[in-house]
Amino acid sequence: MLRSFGSVLRRDIVVTGKDLVAFLAQVLLQPVFFLFVFGKLLTSLGYTSSGYSNLLFPGLVALTATVTAIQAMAFPLVVEFGWTKEIEDRLLAPLPLWAVAAEKVLFASLRALAASAVMFPIGIGVLGSIPYRAAGLGLLVGVALLGSLVGACIGLTIGTFVPVTKINIAFALIFTPLLFTGATQYPWPSLAHLRWFQVVSAANPITYVSEGMRAALVPNIPHIPGWICLLALAGSLALFGTLGMIGFRRRAID
Amino acid sequence: MEVRDLVKRYPKARTDAVDRLTFAVAGGEIFGLLGPNGAGKSTTIGVLTTRVRPTAGQALIANVDVTVAPRTVRSLLGVVPQRNNLDRSLSVRQNLLFHAAYHGVPKAVRTRRAEALLEQFSLTDRANEKPDLFSGGQNQRMMIARALMHDPRVLFLDEPSTGLDPAARLFVWDRIRELREAGVTIVLTTHDMDEAAALADRVGIVDSGRLLALDTPAALVRGLATGSSLQVTVELAGELGVAGLLDRLGTLAGVQRCEQVGAEAAVYTIRLCLTGEAAAMITPVATAVAEVGARLTGMEIGEASLEDVFIELTGRSLR
Numbered sequence A: 001m002l003r004s005f006g007s008v009l010r011r012d013i014v015v016t017g018k019d020l021v022a023f024l025a026q027v028l029l030q031p032v033f034f035l036f037v038f039g040k041l042l043t044s045l046g047y048t049s050s051g052y053s054n055l056l057f058p059g060l061v062a063l064t065a066t067v068t069a070i071q072a073m074a075f076p077l078v079v080e081f082g083w084t085k086e087i088e089d090r091l092l093a094p095l096p097l098w099a100v101a102a103e104k105v106l107f108a109s110l111r112a113l114a115a116s117a118v119m120f121p122i123g124i125g126v127l128g129s130i131p132y133r134a135a136g137l138g139l140l141v142g143v144a145l146l147g148s149l150v151g152a153c154i155g156l157t158i159g160t161f162v163p164v165t166k167i168n169i170a171f172a173l174i175f176t177p178l179l180f181t182g183a184t185q186y187p188w189p190s191l192a193h194l195r196w197f198q199v200v201s202a203a204n205p206i207t208y209v210s211e212g213m214r215a216a217l218v219p220n221i222p223h224i225p226g227w228i229c230l231l232a233l234a235g236s237l238a239l240f241g242t243l244g245m246i247g248f249r250r251r252a253i254d
Numbered sequence B: 001m002e003v004r005d006l007v008k009r010y011p012k013a014r015t016d017a018v019d020r021l022t023f024a025v026a027g028g029e030i031f032g033l034l035g036p037n038g039a040g041k042s043t044t045i046g047v048l049t050t051r052v053r054p055t056a057g058q059a060l061i062a063n064v065d066v067t068v069a070p071r072t073v074r075s076l077l078g079v080v081p082q083r084n085n086l087d088r089s090l091s092v093r094q095n096l097l098f099h100a101a102y103h104g105v106p107k108a109v110r111t112r113r114a115e116a117l118l119e120q121f122s123l124t125d126r127a128n129e130k131p132d133l134f135s136g137g138q139n140q141r142m143m144i145a146r147a148l149m150h151d152p153r154v155l156f157l158d159e160p161s162t163g164l165d166p167a168a169r170l171f172v173w174d175r176i177r178e179l180r181e182a183g184v185t186i187v188l189t190t191h192d193m194d195e196a197a198a199l200a201d202r203v204g205i206v207d208s209g210r211l212l213a214l215d216t217p218a219a220l221v222r223g224l225a226t227g228s229s230l231q232v233t234v235e236l237a238g239e240l241g242v243a244g245l246l247d248r249l250g251t252l253a254g255v256q257r258c259e260q261v262g263a264e265a266a267v268y269t270i271r272l273c274l275t276g277e278a279a280a281m282i283t284p285v286a287t288a289v290a291e292v293g294a295r296l297t298g299m300e301i302g303e304a305s306l307e308d309v310f311i312e313l314t315g316r317s318l319r
């Protein structure tokens, strides 16, 4: 079984490896522009204070990790189940169904981790310097790992519950709110005077990735404590992991 | 392989796609499921290949229940689906190699087997291209080659020759027969009578999810009340009705059934199902046609075939 699982994983690595440039462009272009315009340009023009890039950078790493994982998961799933049916060959392998889904989650998470790791050298290039704290490394890795897994499971849920004909509208309705309520561009505790938005943000799992990253990298900025972030992410993982598996079963077996 | 009282009703469907299907297939046999569109052939194959959850009943492959141990079952079977599901991100060769790898075939073995199958299915020249550049018939060959990569004991082919030209069809038939010689059990579906008759050791005729008959093609035909058939074309002049002629022909001794199968202006085609030899009926039929004042323009003798079996069972034609 391990050998089959390894082969299914290898298939995804081979397919992605053939198109590495497209992969990097796809996941990194948006955060790079975010970094440049909001972190660099607006600061140098004097519209934002110089500390803003320190606040923004952890948020963008968080966004890259989760959004990459969601996209790496949901898009191929929708296409493979709804259109090309090419996943069938793997569903007919002597593997349990959950292992086929788990491989997808694992691979999407690996992609997301790679993309968020690349954000660090890019951050140095664009911003000159980025916040970094050796003491926060453990939390950083933990949050990135959980954030990627949660993103992949959200992608699994979207990819299996949304029919291929509705994918455009689903992405518009899901992505934009997800992008702007995830405490990426603002620290969550500072929303105290905008209670409703704070509540909305608290419902977005990305918030806990952003806040966890801040707890690890820039603890002097007010943030949600690291352990709460880890706990919230573990809860999201359980929720979306379960939903995603239910969706996957439904699509895999008629 | 055994199927017992298998029922499948899809969610929201008002009728059963498969309705209490029961049959068994012996090892090394070619078993054909013959039926019109929507008969439930693919659904039956879906259950047997662990992709469709049965509503009731049981399906066993090599004495393993498909719902109890789907992984074991999947390792035993190869599937050539009705719809192209080749991996479009991989080349033809990679499609074969990865399929074998999913099934845990060691590297040296799968490399050797892939080259042999590519050669056998005339795919070597373009083995490094992506499958979406190929024609439907070539894709079909790739899917058969892929299904053989892990040396399955049971091979399921869902409408293997649909969309193939006559030469490719014969090629696929030859491969299927070769596999039987090698001891592989084969289950295939088709809505083509000739294919079922030519290929299958036994044929199950299905319609609306039900198994109507099951036997060797020869026995099914032999069991018919109809021994042969006669197709007659006549021209009816003026006010003369075709109903009178049908009545007249239907009462002739030796005619079991008689029906109009075509009409064009005043020219009617009538099919007679006969209990005995067709040759003996030519004169009585010609006489009867002349007696009602119609003009005989054509007559064709037909041997009874699976087509007649289907008509007798369902009261309608498969085509």
Ligand SMILES: Nc1ncnc2c1ncn2[C@@H]1O[C@H](COP(=O)(O)OP(=O)(O)OP(=O)(O)O)[C@@H](O)[C@H]1O
Binding pocket: A254, B010, B011, B013, B017, B035, B036, B037, B038, B039, B040, B041, B042, B043, B044, B082, B191
């Ligand atoms: N996934 C599905 N969900 C709902 N209904 C389905 C599904 N697949 C098939 N059906 C229905 O079940 C019935 C049997 O379909 P099936 O595909 O098994 O027929 P078939 O004999 O393979 O026909 P064909 O010759 O057209 O391939 C049809 O009425 C079809 O509409």
Ligand SMILES: [Mg+2]
Binding pocket: B041, B042, B043, B082, B158
């Ligand atoms: Mg079918």
